[in-house]
Amino acid sequence: MRSVSRLESSLSEIVNAIKTVDGVIGIILFGSVTRGKADEGSDIDLLVLFENEDKMRRNEWEVTRRIPSNLFTQSICACASTLERMNPVFIQSVLEDGLILYAQHPLVLRSRLANALACLIVTYSLENLPQKEKQKVNYELFGRRVAERRYLGLVEELGGRRLGRGCFLIPKENAEVVLNTLNAHDAKYESMEVYIPNKAEVFLQNLRR
Structure with missing residues (x-):
């Protein structure tokens, strides 16, 4: 990952690159950056949320393609059905420590997320x-x-x-x-x-x- 002091510009570049992929409804940052343990060699870890599994399967490669390679980003694509099949410990960790970088309907999402800060x-x-x-x-x-x-x-x-x-x-x-x-x-x-x-x-x- 680039210098931590340039994190904001890197995240903005990534979000702008992938938020227009068909079916993407949310982007969450998680991992060492949100836990305060990132260093110069840390990746940017993202959970990219799709509205359904069909659109996710058709477009998850497009998400990878659009992320600039020099930003050293690891992305996981998911939707409601695939999240339910993932390790619950991982999901809980992402949703407790994660930061919502993008939501297609932010006001609705914000009002429905209990205790969202x-x-x-x-x-x-x-x-x-x-x-x-x-x-x-x-x-x-x-x-x-x-x-x-x-x-x-x-x-x-x-x-x-x-x-x-x-x-x-x-x-x-x-x-x-x-x-x-x-x-x-x-x-x-x-x-x-x-x-x-x-x-x-x-x-x-x-x-x-």
């Missing part, structure tokens, strides 16, 4: 800042440890988590405070809105409709 993936750069100011920003965002005591940063205090170097996830309702910190230091950043589903069964029911 609107979040922002924020990628930022501190390259133009002096070293001391970089350190200050990182302390403000992610906290620090002094002796045996750990001080939380804004991201964790506000319900977010670090996804990697130069990238974090934050609930949308709390994002303004963190973004104001970046603005105060003239740090460059981009954000992408995503949704975190928490209940797999509700999601499967919606796919069947």
Whole structure:
């Protein structure tokens, strides 16, 4: 995968490439990126949802073809019927930790997903800042440890988590405070809105409709 700080642009490129494939109704990011364990060698893992199995079988190769090879993406295509045959532990993991990057009917999907949480993936750069100011920003965002005591940063205090170097996830309702910190230091950043589903069964029911 490319530098984590360029994650947002990579995801946008991928979503724009495959969301128009016939039958695609949703794209979910999962794996090491959403768990905050991604590094420079990590793949981008996607679950691509189709409206039915027939369209999935006819077009899953088109999904693979459209994803730029330089983005090192692993995609799994599925629909309601095939999800039910997959390992339930895998499905639960995807739907608890996953981030919805695209939904054909986002407002309907958002209202039906129990406990769905609107979040922002924020990628930022501190390259133009002096070293001391970089350190200050990182302390403000992610906290620090002094002796045996750990001080939380804004991201964790506000319900977010670090996804990697130069990238974090934050609930949308709390994002303004963190973004104001970046603005105060003239740090460059981009954000992408995503949704975190928490209940797999509700999601499967919606796919069947």
